[in-house]
Amino acid sequence: MKSFRKAALALATLALAAGPAFAFPDRPVQLIVPWAAGGGMDAVMRIFAAGFEAELKQPVNVVNRTGGGGITGHTAIANAAPDGYTVGGASPEISFFKTLGLGDLTPESIDFFSRVSVIPAGITVKADSPYKTVADYLKAAKENPKGTMMASGTGVGGSWHIASGGLLKAAGIAPDAVRWVPSNGGAPALQDLVAGGITVFTGSPIEAKGMLDAGRVRTILLMTNERHPNFPDVPSAKEAGLDWVYENWFALSAPKGIPADRRKILFEAAQRTMQREDVRKGMADRGITPIWDKPEEFAAYVKAFTERGNSVLKDLGLAKN
Structure with missing residues (x-):
């Protein structure tokens, strides 16, 4: 009887050491988006989340954590x-926080999986703007x-601010000639x-699709080498004689230190x-280019992206580090 009890105790000890027997994930996963609902990253990540949910067989809850020009959300991802059970959408702004003197958060602060999409920058104006x-x-x-004219799309020193400054520089104009809001x-x-309230929006026309369809705004340029299939009537920067191409990217990321089996x-x-057709089509239908990188x-x-962006930030007089 005593030997039976010892054997039972040994088995129980082994079971406890092995930890709970469940398949990961066994509850909802949170996907943090550092930008506002309705914007470009939000649209991309909600399309991705629907497919991710089907693959994980658990709910994937998108949570918008805005503020600080992207710092709040990216910090929440890094500190999760x-x-x-927490992943996030990372945008190019994480490449520039340290350069801007806004903190020590860099691409090395989080675990990047891959880009999931790229979207081109553009110049979008109000429908009745005098700029045709x-x-x-x-x-x-x-x-x-x-400073008479104003542009917006992200925080100071953010990706769309760099797009604006780089375009102006390519045209032989001071990068800060248009004030950033x-x-x-x-x-x-x-x-x-x-x-x-502002003169132009220098983000992607993909973010402006609803307003473009409603005739409330007009996109007059894409910062690309070629015309975009979803915006065939919008000239590229190359057509306009401007040597400046700028695409924003959105990536899947997570806090560092996730156990290897769960990360896998x-x-x-x-x-x-x-690879899902519904995800790829959902993005492509909105003019978003889906992508998955090798690490x-x-x-x-x-x-390379960070180096180019930092060069523009120096031209804008915003580089602190």
């Missing part, structure tokens, strides 16, 4: 418990006193545009998600 072409806009930017994303910036499950589910490719891409 590394148990696999990008040449009209650039002429006004050159001739008006600095910070916002918590494309959606609030577009509302400000139609209300007459999340990574493979995300990879399958980006080494994404690391090289982020490095």
Whole structure:
């Protein structure tokens, strides 16, 4: 009897050491989006979340954590418990927080999985704007006193601010000739545009699709080398004689330190998600280019992107580090 009890105790001890027997994930997963609902990243991540949910067979709850030009949400991702139940959408702004002197958060602060999409920057104006072409806009930017014209789309020093400064520089105009008005994303910036609070929105026309369809705004340029299939009537920067291409990217990320077995499950589910026809079509129908990188490719891409963006931030007089 005594030996039976010892054997039972040994089995119980082994069971406790092995931990609870369940398949990960066994409860909902949170996906943090650092930008406002209705903006470009929000649209991308909600399409992704629907497919991710199907692959994980658990609810994926999208939570918008806005503020600080993206710092609040990215910090929430970096500081989340590394148990696999929190992932996030990372945007290029994380490449520039340290340069801007806003904190020590960098791409190395979080665990990048891959880009899931890229969207091109553009110049979008109010429907009744006097600027019919990008040449009209650039002429006004050159001739008006600095700060007379205003642009928005993200926080100061954010990705769409860099897009604006780089375009102006490519046109031989001071990168800060158009004053930047910070916002918590494309959606609030577009509302400000139609209300007459700013001159242009330099984010992606993909974020402005609803307003474009309603005839409330017009996109007069895409910062690309070629015309976009979803915006065939909008000229590219190359057509306009401007040597400036700028695409924003949105990536799947997570806090560092997730156990390897759980990370593998999340990574493979995300990879399958980006192969789903409903996800790829959902993005493509909105003019969003779906993408999934090899890890080494994404690391090289982020490095080159960060260097180019930091160069523009220096030109804008915003680089602190």
